[in-house]
Amino acid sequence: MKKHVNIPIFLPQYGCANDCIFCNQKTITGKKGNPTLLEVRDTIDLRLKTIKKEETEVQIAFFGGNFLGLPQSQQKDYLSVAQEYIDFGFVNSIRFSTRPDSISENSLNYIKAFSVKNIELGMQSMDDEVLLKAGRGHTAIETVEASKLILEKGYVLGLQMMLGLPGDNFEKLMQTAKYIVDLGASETRIYPVLILKDTHLEELYRRGLFQSLSIEESVEMVAKLVHFFKENNIKILKVGLHPSEAYTSENELVAGPYHPSFYELVLTQIWKDRLGKKLKTFNKEENILIRANKFEINSFVGHKSSNKIWLKENYPNAIIKLDESLIKGEFVIEKI
Known part of the structure; x- marks a missing residue:
């Protein structure tokens, strides 16, 4: 199977006229504008130099804004540049992110001449109360209708969700996750809410009307x-934000569950949960051999060896051994 690589073209929130509670419009509008077509070409050319095409499926990915909210002439300009690389065989297809309320027969018909394969919707939640409090400007039913239309037109559907929005809870999160499955999505992104400067969310936070999730809470939920x-x-x-996306270099982050190795923490928690569940059938003083697969040994041991430390504290006679015969996802616990 070929490795998948995205060549990201970042459109900093352009095409989005909405003012979501978590979105830093002042900072965004003060940033550099949309990339020129020359800059897009330079970005693609530079990235292609590092890719072995025969081993890779390459997509040009327009991220960061509401792509279908851009003027159609601008959509055409960007898509036309991407299409040139596809026509010459350097790139396989295109993906972009957009809002549910930007999906329509007209908007999808406009792009059908281009090799768009994946469309990601920033749905964030499927609870209307959460969407209203977040100032999203669309409803859950619009996500349902947009998802159906995307699939009917033959695109691969991706749905993005957030956790920690005002009015949200774990039950609502799981309901949103179930919708992602039921709506026919093939892929998802999970973003914990961060509080950025000059946002409505910061104002609520400063007034004591909103409390962000802790890293521990977020990791457990994710x-x-x-x-x-x-x-x-x-x-x-994707899970969590890349350091550059979290505005950490510009001191824009006020509060929230940001960690540069967030997904590593999540994988550590997943393996800790799996270990803990199986170890319940063993006596804590027993001599135990735990055989782990080679593909996930780092997550098994845990971020900064946290699972190994937890194991030593709770099952002092347990030994971890690498077993190359085990496939990804497998581990075995036995008495010795």
Whole structure:
């Protein structure tokens, strides 16, 4: 199977006229504008130099804004540049992210001449109360209708969700996750809410009207979401924000569950949960051999060896051994 690589073209929130509670419009509008077509070409050319095409499926990915909210002339300009690389065989297809309320027969018909394969919807939640409090400007039913239309037109559907929005809770999160499966999505992204400067959310936070999730709470919730999505064969494209996306270099982050190795913490929690569940049938003083697969040994041992430390504290006579015969996802616990 070929490795998948995205060549990201970042459109900093352009095409989005909405003012979501978590979105830093002042900072965004003060940033550099949309990339020129020359800059897009330079980005693609530079990235292609590092890719072995015969081993890789390459997508040009327009991220960061509401792509279908851009003027159609601008959509055409960007898509035309991407299409040139596809026509010459350097790139396989295109993906972009957009809002549910930007999906229509007209908007999808406009792009059908281009090799768009994946469309990601920033749905964030499927609870109307949460959407209203977040100032999303669309409803859950619009996500349902947009998802159906995307699939009817033959595109691969991706649905993005957030956790920690005002009015949200774990029950609502799981309901949103179930919708992602039921609506026919093939992939998802999971983003914990961060509080950025000059947002409505910061104002609520400063007034004591909103409390962000802790890293520990977020990790525990996301671990359950990841487990659920994997059970339902939903590809997880991303969990948490990359350091550059979290505005950490510009001191824009006020509060929230940001960690540079967030997904590593999540994988650590998943393996700790799996270990803990199986170890309940063993006496804590027994001599135990735990055989782990080679593919996930780092997550098994845990971030900064936290699972190994937890194991030593709770099962002092347990030994971890690498077993190359085990496949990904497998581990075995036995008495010795």
